[in-house]
Amino acid sequence: MIKKYIALGLLGITLVSCSNDNNPDEYENIPDLNDRLMAGGETTVFLATSNAFSMPAPNLDPESLGIHLSGDVQFESIFVTAPANVNSGLGPIFNNSSCIACHPRDGRSAFPMVINNRSGLLVRASIPGMDAHGGPLAAPGFGLQIQNQALFGYTPEAAYQVTFIESTETLADGTVVRLRKPVITLTNPYMPFPAGMMTSPRIGTPVFGLGLLEAIPEANILALQDINDINGDGISGKANYVWDPALQQTVLGRFGWKANTGTILVQCAAAYVED
Incomplete structure (x- = not known):
C-alpha cells in the first residue's frame, strides 16, 4: 500500500513538472471564441451553404445595400443580341453571356467538362514587347483575349483545345496519386x-x-513589399503599377491574376468588353 502511495505521489510530481514546463503563452495566442465566430468582423455572414459568398455584408447601410443589390442584378443578367430591349449588345464574338457564368455564386469557375462550351475558361494573348504604357502588347487581329464563341453568322477567333499530361506522385505515407495537368x-x-x-x-x-x-x-500594401525576401520566409513580392485608362495615369495594380488592373471599375469594364 505504501508503495502505491509513493507511486501516485511521484506521478503527481511528474504531472506538475510537465505542466510547469509548458509555455503558458501558447494558450494566450488562441483567439477568443467570439473573435473566431466573428472572423470577418462586422462583415461576417452566418451562412454555411454554397450561397455564402453571394450574400451582402450585414453592416451595409441602406444606400450601400441598394447599390450592391443593383449591381447584383447586373452581375446575374444574361446578355443577348441587339436589338433586344433588355441587356442587348452580346457579340458578335465573345466568351460568355453573363458575369455569373464565369464566377458562379461569386466564386471560382470550374474547369469545363467540354473545352469549347461556355465556361469560366479564357485564353489571354499577346506578342513580345510592351504597349505605350508598359502593359502587354495586343496580338494583331486577336487583341488581348481569344473569343471562342460567336453569334450565328459570325466566326469565333479560334477554338480551344486541351490535352492532359499525366503524372504520379507518392505521398509521405506511401499513397500514390495520379495528377493531370491541362495544356x-x-x-x-x-x-x-x-x-x-x-x-x-x-x-x-x-x-x-x-x-x-x-x-x-x-x-x-507597399509596406508589405519584400522584393528581396529580407525576412527569409521564402516569399518575395513587388507591387505592380499599371495604366488606368479612366484616370489616365499610372496606379497601383490590385485586381486580376497578375494585379494588372487598378480599380474595380476598370476590371469590370474590361470584362464587359473582352469577355
Whole structure:
C-alpha cells in the first residue's frame, strides 16, 4: 500500500513538472471564441451553404445595400443580341453571356467538362514587347483575349483545345496519386496567328471581397513589399503599377491574376468588353 502511495505521489510530481514546463503563452495566442465566430468582423455572414459568398455584408447601410443589390442584378443578367430591349449588345464574338457564368455564386469557375462550351475558361494573348504604357502588347487581329464563341453568322477567333499530361506522385505515407495537368492550345483560327504570339489560359476567379481590397490604403500594401525576401520566409513580392485608362495615369495594380488592373471599375469594364 505504501508503495502505491509513493507511486501516485511521484506521478503527481511528474504531472506538475510537465505542466510547469509548458509555455503558458501558447494558450494566450488562441483567439477568443467570439473573435473566431466573428472572423470577418462586422462583415461576417452566418451562412454555411454554397450561397455564402453571394450574400451582402450585414453592416451595409441602406444606400450601400441598394447599390450592391443593383449591381447584383447586373452581375446575374444574361446578355443577348441587339436589338433586344433588355441587356442587348452580346457579340458578335465573345466568351460568355453573363458575369455569373464565369464566377458562379461569386466564386471560382470550374474547369469545363467540354473545352469549347461556355465556361469560366479564357485564353489571354499577346506578342513580345510592351504597349505605350508598359502593359502587354495586343496580338494583331486577336487583341488581348481569344473569343471562342460567336453569334450565328459570325466566326469565333479560334477554338480551344486541351490535352492532359499525366503524372504520379507518392505521398509521405506511401499513397500514390495520379495528377493531370491541362495544356490549352488554340486551333481553327479565323486568320493566321501572328508570329511569336503568346497565350495564357485563365479560370474565372472569386469576386467576393474585392471592395474591401480596393479600400486598403496604398501605403499599407507597399509596406508589405519584400522584393528581396529580407525576412527569409521564402516569399518575395513587388507591387505592380499599371495604366488606368479612366484616370489616365499610372496606379497601383490590385485586381486580376497578375494585379494588372487598378480599380474595380476598370476590371469590370474590361470584362464587359473582352469577355
